[in-house]
Amino acid sequence: MTRLHNDPAAFADEALEGFVAAHRRWVRPVPGGVVRATAKTPGRVAVVIGGGSGHYPAFSGLVGQGLAHGAAVGNVFASPSAQQIRGVAKAAQAGGGVLLMYGNYAGDVLHFGQAAERLNGEGIPTRTFAVTDDISSAGPDEAHKRRGIAGDLPVFKAASAAAEQGSTLDEVARIAAHANDRTRSFGIAFSGCTLPGADHPLFTVPEGRMAVGLGIHGEPGIGEEPVPTADEAAELLVTTLLKELPDGIGTPHGQRAAVILNGLGSVKYEELFVVYRRVAQLLDEAGVTAVDPEVGELVTSFDMAGISLTLTWLDDTLEALWTAPADTPAYRKGAVPEAAAADEESYEAEEGPEAYTASEESRRAAATALDALRLLKETVDTHADELGRIDAVAGDGDHGIGMQRGSTGAYEAALEACELGAGARSLLTAAGDAWADKGGGTSGALWGIVLRALGDALGDTERPTPASVAHGVLRASDGVRRTGGAEVGDKTMVDVLVPFAETLGQQVDAGAELTAAWDAAATAAERSARDTAHLLPKMGRARPHAEKSLGTPDAGAHSLALIVRAVHGALATCQ
Amino acid sequence: MTRLHNDPAAFADEALEGFVAAHRRWVRPVPGGVVRATAKTPGRVAVVIGGGSGHYPAFSGLVGQGLAHGAAVGNVFASPSAQQIRGVAKAAQAGGGVLLMYGNYAGDVLHFGQAAERLNGEGIPTRTFAVTDDISSAGPDEAHKRRGIAGDLPVFKAASAAAEQGSTLDEVARIAAHANDRTRSFGIAFSGCTLPGADHPLFTVPEGRMAVGLGIHGEPGIGEEPVPTADEAAELLVTTLLKELPDGIGTPHGQRAAVILNGLGSVKYEELFVVYRRVAQLLDEAGVTAVDPEVGELVTSFDMAGISLTLTWLDDTLEALWTAPADTPAYRKGAVPEAAAADEESYEAEEGPEAYTASEESRRAAATALDALRLLKETVDTHADELGRIDAVAGDGDHGIGMQRGSTGAYEAALEACELGAGARSLLTAAGDAWADKGGGTSGALWGIVLRALGDALGDTERPTPASVAHGVLRASDGVRRTGGAEVGDKTMVDVLVPFAETLGQQVDAGAELTAAWDAAATAAERSARDTAHLLPKMGRARPHAEKSLGTPDAGAHSLALIVRAVHGALATCQ
Incomplete structure (x- = not known):
């Protein structure tokens, strides 16, 4: 841990x-x-x-x-x-x-x-x-949906070495695509990692068992088997990778490949070497020459116990790029040319405005929005562990942490904007940008869009009305659907956001007070969050074992339902 | 694990x-x-x-x-x-x-x-x-008794860089001593490692606790505390090392030091960096300039969770050696000169004789010795886990594995020698050499001496007598005392070997049959092994918390007592 x-x-x-x-x-x-x-x-x-x-x-x-x-x-x-x-x-x-x-x-x-x-x-x-090197995360016909794991290194290196040689942006991008086309990884795992501050692992593998294809954030794999011997592990990895050769390579015999046997954290060096001993024998038997093999920890997941094997099938271009010198904190090869140190430049973060212009009415609305963001943040803090656990079922388990960072950043930015006299739009825009910046992840980007859309609808001068709020929520819903590419039924936050936005709009159109309309919309959102649990996810990162999440709500949908209920409190207080 | x-x-x-x-x-x-x-x-x-x-x-x-x-x-x-x-x-x-x-x-x-x-x-x-860099393993007045941990690297590197520059053997040895005098390490640990094939850790630290100064094989440390924050860990490591400056350095202020923050296996890189952040601040506050710091895994203990900090206080000579280029599988710095590949040389292990000369009587004695070695090996196999556990209390836990490798190697070498017609001396000498070679560790060396001494006493021609066997055991006992430097009461195998040898000699002198004499001597050995449990160890690797082993027998003494009892069976069968 x-x-x-x-x-x-x-x-x-x-x-x-x-x-x-x-x-x-x-x-x-x-x-x-x-x-x-x-x-x-x-x-x-x-x-x-x-x-x-x-x-x-x-x-x-x-x-x-x-x-x-x-x-x-x-x-x-x-x-x-x-x-x-x-x-x-x-x-x-x-x-x-x-x-x-x-x-x-x-x-x-x-x-x-x-x-x-x-x-x-x-x-x-x-x-x-x-x-997209992880072949366990999607089939060859959907290779573009695959996750990136230790194949990052040879693909990054090929593109970077091309850039170092003076290639143009288009050429460097072409090299990246070419290296990626010829790079495949496959991994096995025995235990998950524990994130800093957590008191239990983000994900687990039963004792004595091996998860095949388990993602480095705990994304489900494609099977589970007993822990193998080192030789059996090597055989599984090599034979699986030799089964899916890139286009244009009919047989491994006579090929040259960059080979990476990667440790994820607590499978240690000597164990990796015992496995690599057999990997080298098997590649040799298949007629594959290993070029500058790497055996070590190159893409980790804290103390996760697991390994992956990566092959990049080399042509002359890729071999020259793979064997080119490099000098970085964690990866050094050959001798790089002497280089001068960069001039001391000052890289300052861009500053926000020193004061905002807004109407008094919009400032009062901003104060309500600030209150809502505080409740939102507190709700997320209370439920962060639960959100992480839910997300780990079919995702990478970062939802709780990401939401916590994002909502905290949003609240702090909103507080600062409020003290500088921001109206509703400016406050919500600052909060949205901060959420995207601090929260990261998909949820960070989408929540940034939500808050910006709300702010745009409310403006910095007018007094917000139930109609303008409902309009903002609808725009937020549209923006999230457009950016994320998800529709209702895909088991994402859209399942909750859309019925919430629609119910809110209907209630307001029917003449309801905002708090009453919000209450009804929150109820609809909660119902949808519950319904979501019974769906299969269709979106997002590769989820080959998505059925494991049947019965579990989507973390983004669940957190949104919690939040719209909590925000109701802020509206009720101020109205 | x-x-x-x-x-x-x-x-x-x-x-x-x-x-x-x-x-x-x-x-x-x-x-x-x-x-x-x-x-x-x-x-x-x-x-x-x-x-x-x-x-x-x-x-x-x-x-x-x-x-x-x-x-x-x-x-x-x-x-x-x-x-x-x-x-x-x-x-x-x-x-x-x-x-x-x-x-x-x-x-x-x-x-x-x-x-x-x-x-x-x-x-x-x-x-x-x-x-001898680990300051937790002995006080400054007994610095020569300290263990070597991550300080190995800067001391090895200083000597190696001096050799690379053409220094003489005496100069290289002097540099090694100088670098070692100026190198200090201190470590903390949270959990032990599990050896290959074992189903539980070699040693443990209670959950939520930190062992201060725990050795990399589980040798006891100097205290136990709750798991600290990263900053507290950094403060403990830095302040402890700054308290014991090498001779000639009055204050850290203005000094330059090679700095190594070493991870033992499953404390991962980001955690090390969080700790190093504070280490760097504290060194800076103390006026110490960190030269080419290393933060990573440089001396590990499988998946042990722990870290250590090493400082090598640099003078101009040591700084030049520390910053000199190096190019090894796991440690690369700067650009080394181009070097040709070595010629293909064939490094063959030295071969034993193709046949032995011996009397028929001695060959029969050799067959008995082979049978005894088989019983010995089986006894060790049966008790290997138990021996490892006992050894881990105050030692490094390798006794079971070492004895297993050694006794297996000895038996196999004896079997081969027997097939080639070896007499007792040749068979026991081959077995002793194999034990030392395959077993390693202190016990390997000492068991090698025991078997060689027995063989020397029995010869390749004479029929063994109770007196010659007793004489051989006595010589073995003397050889072990002389080589290991231990005396009765130091809580080592000597506590068992000496009473065994003495009782055997007394019984034989009094006219007893060998099996009866051996039985009486084995009983004396067993009694001594039990008594050993109540002693404090005085020998061997640094054991600052030796009192933890009170009530536990010494692993070497315990295994010897088990073995002399088992060998009794071989004697009883053949006599």
Whole structure:
């Protein structure tokens, strides 16, 4: 379990601080993560990687010459926010454009996508690439839905080495796609990790059993078997990977491959070597030459006990990129050219306004919104553990933590905005941006959209009416559906948000008071949250064993239902 | 726990095989361990390190340019045998002499010492150096008794870098001593490791508690406290180390230090970084400049949960050696010069004779000895877990495994010798050498001496008599006392061996049959083993909490008592 921490909520930030303190030769801190400490080469493409904390050396440990130019570092198991990614990309970019790279998880896809949109809007040519190497997370016909695990490394490295050689953004993106097409991983696990501050594991595997294909956040795998011998484990991993060769490779015989035997945290080095002994024999028997094999901990999940095997099938281009030198805190190979240290630049977070303009009526509405955000935050705090447990059934278990960080950040930003005289729109916009930034994950992005939509509907001058509130909720509902791509019945927060928004609108249209309308809508939301439990999830990260979640509500839907009930209290008090 | 293995008895060998398969660029296998894969520079001093398996990257992961020239790799938690060390040293040496380096544990001291003696006898100038950095294992006035933990790395590196620069053997040895004088470590732990094949941890720490100064094999620490916050852990480690500055350093202010925050296995990277954040702050406040800090897993104990902090107080010489480039499987820094690959050399284990000369009478005695060795091996197999548990109370828990490997190796060597017509002396000598080689640890060396002494007394021609057997046991007893340095009452196997030898001698002198005399001596040995339980250990590795072992027999004494009783069966059958 994870034992050493201070305030668990500060864990990821403090870990990043300590990481930087230990690795000043390679990295320097910027808002949102780290960038290389070495001087930029003007005109080069910058490769910016990122993801949640808890996977070291992914992602910050892979920043340095020959590998990434920067890493956006999210909270524990949560995507960095679009704002963080944008901050790191702006600090890392050298005029040649930016390739954002990450593992294929819904929250990351959302935030990196939003960051790319904003960066392109600011004149920095930016593309995105999601690694999809975990073959247990979707079939070959849905390879684009697969999760990214230890295959992150060879794909990041191929793109980064191409960037280092002066390739254009389009070429670097093409290399990333090519490396990803030729990279496959497969893993097994024996136990889950315990997150900082938690008193029990996020997920478990029965004693003496092995979960096949279990995700690094506990996403369900494709089967369960008795713990194998080391040789049996090697045979399972190798034969599974040799069954799914990339297009254009008919037989493994005569092929060359980058090989990574990755430990997830507490399967230790000697055990990995015992397994690798057999992996090497089997590859040899199959006629595959292992090129610069890596046996160690490259993508971890705290102290999770598990291993994965990754093969990247090399052609001449990819072999040159895989064997190119690199010098990062956690990955060093060959000799990189001497490089000057970067000039001391000051990377300041962008500041908000010093004061807001708003009508007195809108300021009163903002005070009500602040009260609602306080109740919301308290509700989330009370239920954070429960939300994490529910999310772990079919997701990565980060919902409780993410919601807690997001709602706390939103409340604090709202409090500051309130003290600076913000109206309802400004307060809710500040709160929404803070939620997306601090909360990370899919839920962070979607809650940011909800609060912004509400704020837009309320404005900074008018007195809110039941109609404008209902209109804002409807816009929030539309925005979440559009951004997340989910519809009612997919077992997401949309199942709750849509009936809530519709009931609220109907009640208000029928002349109900806001509190009464909200009460009726909250009841509809609660009913829907209960109904959700009986559905199969259709959205989000790969869920090959989604049926395991039958009977469990979706965490996002459940938290939304709790929140709309809690917010009712704020409305009742002020009306 | 450790889950991935095949035959647990083959674990260390298979791990080494897989390690070599993954790291052919750096190392090549030789009998006993590994040496660099790069060509030798004639005349250079070779630094050969070593110790038990289970501590990766110590020791094999530290072989390569700028660091060690070779590593002797023992079994799990057991010293390599003198034979292994000698094999590695002979393959690594380049004409400039050899410095053997290891952590200060009784078994290592014994085997590396014996290896040095043999190497010097073969004309290879060899010196030994034991690292003693763990300040929790003995007071400053007994610093030479301290254990070696993560301070191994800076001391090995200083000596190796000096060797790389062409220093003489005496100079390299002087640098090792100087670096060791200036290196201090201190650690805390939360849980023990489970050895391959075992179904429960070798040692435990109560849930929610922290053991202060717990050794990496479970040797008792100096106290127990509640699990601290990360900041409190950092404060404990830094303030403790700053209290014991090396001679000549009056105040930490203005000093420069190599800093290693080491994870023992399942305290993971982000946790280490959270702790290092505060370590860096505290060192900064004390005016200490951290030079090339290392935060990661450098000396492990399988999946043990714990951390240690090491400071090496640098002067100009040591700083140049610490920051010098190195390129090994697990430790890379800067750019080493290009080096050619070593020529393919064949490192064959030395072969035994193809046939033995012996009298028929001695061959019959050898058959009895073989039968005794079989009973011995079966007794050890039956009690291996129990012996490990007993040893873990005040030792490193390797007694069961070591005895099992040793007795199995001895029996197999004896069987082979028997088939080749060996007499009693040749059979027992082969068995003794195999025990020392396969068993490792202190017990391996001492049992090797016991069997050799018995063989010398019995010869290859005469018919053994009760008097010659009793004489051999007495010589074995003397040899063990002399080599191990223990006396009766120190709570070691000597407590059992001496009364056994004395009673046997008295009974035989009084005219008793051998089986009757042996029976009486075994009874005396058993009584002594029971009495041993009430003593405080005075010998062996640092045992600051030796009182914890009050009421528990010494594992070596206990196993010897079991064995002399079992061997009685072999004598009874043949007489």
